[in-house]
Amino acid sequence: MFLGIDWGGTYIKIGTVGKRGKCLSKRVFSSQHLKEKEVFIKKIKELIISFKLKRIKAIGIGAPGIINTDKGFIYYLPNISGWENYPLKRVLEKKLGLPVFIDNDANVFARAESCFGAAKDAKRAVFLTLGTGLGGALIIDGKIFRGRTSAAELGHFPISLKGKKCSCGGKGCIETFVGNKYIINRYKQLKKENVSVEAEEIFKKALAGDKVALLVWKEFSYALGMFLSGMINVFNPELIVFGGGVSGAFRIFKPLVQEVIRHQAMWPQAKNVKLVRSRLKNAGIIGAALLAQDNFLH
Amino acid sequence: MFLGIDWGGTYIKIGTVGKRGKCLSKRVFSSQHLKEKEVFIKKIKELIISFKLKRIKAIGIGAPGIINTDKGFIYYLPNISGWENYPLKRVLEKKLGLPVFIDNDANVFARAESCFGAAKDAKRAVFLTLGTGLGGALIIDGKIFRGRTSAAELGHFPISLKGKKCSCGGKGCIETFVGNKYIINRYKQLKKENVSVEAEEIFKKALAGDKVALLVWKEFSYALGMFLSGMINVFNPELIVFGGGVSGAFRIFKPLVQEVIRHQAMWPQAKNVKLVRSRLKNAGIIGAALLAQDNFLH
Numbered sequence: 338m339f340l341g342i343d344w345g346g347t348y349i350k351i352g353t354v355g356k357r358g359k360c361l362s363k364r365v366f367s368s369q370h371l372k373e374k375e376v377f378i379k380k381i382k383e384l385i386i387s388f389k390l391k392r393i394k395a396i397g398i399g400a401p402g403i404i405n406t407d408k409g410f411i412y413y414l415p416n417i418s419g420w421e422n423y424p425l426k427r428v429l430e431k432k433l434g435l436p437v438f439i440d441n442d443a444n445v446f447a448r449a450e451s452c453f454g455a456a457k458d459a460k461r462a463v464f465l466t467l468g469t470g471l472g473g474a475l476i477i478d479g480k481i482f483r484g485r486t487s488a489a490e491l492g493h494f495p496i497s498l499k500g501k502k503c504s505c506g507g508k509g510c511i512e513t514f515v516g517n518k519y520i521i522n523r524y525k526q527l528k529k530e531n532v533s534v535e536a537e538e539i540f541k542k543a544l545a546g547d548k549v550a551l552l553v554w555k556e557f558s559y560a561l562g563m564f565l566s567g568m569i570n571v572f573n574p575e576l577i578v579f580g581g582g583v584s585g586a587f588r589i590f591k592p593l594v595q596e597v598i599r600h601q602a603m604w605p606q607a608k609n610v611k612l613v614r615s616r617l618k619n620a621g622i623i624g625a626a627l628l629a630q631d632n633f634l635h
Numbered sequence: 636m637f638l639g640i641d642w643g644g645t646y647i648k649i650g651t652v653g654k655r656g657k658c659l660s661k662r663v664f665s666s667q668h669l670k671e672k673e674v675f676i677k678k679i680k681e682l683i684i685s686f687k688l689k690r691i692k693a694i695g696i697g698a699p700g701i702i703n704t705d706k707g708f709i710y711y712l713p714n715i716s717g718w719e720n721y722p723l724k725r726v727l728e729k730k731l732g733l734p735v736f737i738d739n740d741a742n743v744f745a746r747a748e749s750c751f752g753a754a755k756d757a758k759r760a761v762f763l764t765l766g767t768g769l770g771g772a773l774i775i776d777g778k779i780f781r782g783r784t785s786a787a788e789l790g791h792f793p794i795s796l797k798g799k800k801c802s803c804g805g806k807g808c809i810e811t812f813v814g815n816k817y818i819i820n821r822y823k824q825l826k827k828e829n830v831s832v833e834a835e836e837i838f839k840k841a842l843a844g845d846k847v848a849l850l851v852w853k854e855f856s857y858a859l860g861m862f863l864s865g866m867i868n869v870f871n872p873e874l875i876v877f878g879g880g881v882s883g884a885f886r887i888f889k890p891l892v893q894e895v896i897r898h899q900a901m902w903p904q905a906k907n908v909k910l911v912r913s914r915l916k917n918a919g920i921i922g923a924a925l926l927a928q929d930n931f932l933h
Binding site: 475478484487489491493507560567572600601609 | 701703780787793796804805858861865868904
């Protein structure tokens with residue numbers, strides 16, 4: 338049995354996964370109090386013991402940042418400070434006496450969806466996790482694409498030369514147009530109100546016909562459609578898979594994004610591409626456990 | 636012996652290439668009078684006969700457009716009309732009685748530079764041909780990256796949401812910032828003169844200290860650096876190889892582009908990337924002949 342940890346900016350989800358990619362048991366915690374390294378590691382250790390350590394062969398972690406997967410090394414986490422250049426794999430293996438494997442959260446999501454979800458048998462696919470940030474992964478020749486250090490940071494492709502400052506240190510990245518907080522800020526700005534609102538509410542308001550909410554999703558879709566047209570021209574993917582909290586608004590933005598692609602992308606590459614939502618409920622846990630399983634067995 | 640045809644917007648270059656990638660003989664023609672299909676094919680046939688057909692085993696062509704390499708099929712050529720959906724491989728093989736292989740000109744360039752030039756042994760490399768348009772190719776896992784139809788149309792990645800109309804039908808593509816005619820137009824616009832000028836002259840003027848010419852290359856480098864930062868974040872290439880006429884200004888734009896990358900790209904991906912000029916004088920002919928050779932032998 339393998340244990341998967343889906344380490345997100347808001348929640349940390351931990352679960353055991355059986356042979357056919359079924360999540361067998363699951364626990365969810367707020368990430369809020371687990372930002373510090375020592376506290377995080379202590380909590381993980383407690384949890385793993387509670388999951389009956391003996392039956393677990395290896396642990397996989399999908400982490401929200403720039404990871405060197407070969408070395409199990411964190412370069413940095415854009416939204417959590419204090420983890421710069423941290424050898425998490427080595428530290429956890431020492432504490433737990435179990436093999437630990439770490440990858441970027443979007444790669445882990447892509448692994449799960451490729452094995453058991455929306456992208457089964459896809460040769461070339463683009464994966465986007467729409468949430469606080471914009472995570473990305475690529476499947477090329479049926480495998481997760483990797484660089485020598487890190488790669489597939491799709492959220493940090495600039496699509497504007499005069500854009501806003503991004504969490505990565507650059508500016509104009511696609512993330513600054515489609516990340517959760519940018520959607521919310523844009524809505525507040527257009528409404529000229531400083532109310533507390535969530536992306537999900539802006540989605541519901543748009544469905545109910547609220548013009549400002551609709552405009553926010555139109556702008557979101559235009560930016561996303563332009564970016565994806567570039568990805569289509571360069572990658573010729575069969576499939577673009579949308580996951581993450583903001584993909585709850587898929588029904589609203591899919592036709593708008595498709596319309597932008599129809600005008601912007603080159604037809605030989607665009608003609609057969611499909612836009613789909615992720616299929617798995619616990620893709621983060623399942624993908625992390627698969628990461629552990631694949632690395633443990635091979 | 637294999638024959639390579641480098642089919643560009645300005646010139647058509649034809650040459651024979653020996654085993655070690657040396658161009659043995661070469662002929663160059665203006666493309667101007669060879670835009671029509673019938674004229675083009677007749678001329679190719681004449682030339683091939685003059686090259687002593689018996690010694691030639693196969694012909695390779697690098698074509699300036701969107702090509703389906705598996706089928707030897709032209710979807711379209713952005714700068715030459717009349718070639719839409721044309722089965723060039725089938726037509727030429729019938730006329731010549733020789734195997735013919737066709738690929739996009741930037742892929743052919745990448746093939747030559749990977750085998751004998753600047754990108755020997757590179758696992759992941761980005762290739763740009765800077766000329767009338769911006770051609771692109773990718774080496775992934777040491778091989779030319781291909782989609783199911785066409786791919787690696789790097790020139791048609793949008794980097795502006797409010798950009799100019801592009802030859803591909805989209806807008807804001809990186810090609811509209813760095814293509815030859817855009818550089819020239821920008822120079823004329825800034826000089827407020829309607830004089831005839833070539834990109835090479837703008838390069839020489841910049842070297843001589845002309846402020847307007849320098850500004851043109853700064854703007855060019857900013858756009859190119861932003862785009863390449865996106866490519867670095869996504870691909871983590873070891874190498875970015877610049878070819879094509881406009882790469883004559885490499886000395887001016889390299890340090891400027893590097894400076895943009897230093898600010899914009901994520902450091903784990905950017906720290907080891909090298910920007911280099913192409914090394915081969917006849918990369919187009921050599922790569923086309925290699926295309927023929929590789930496909931003929933395997």
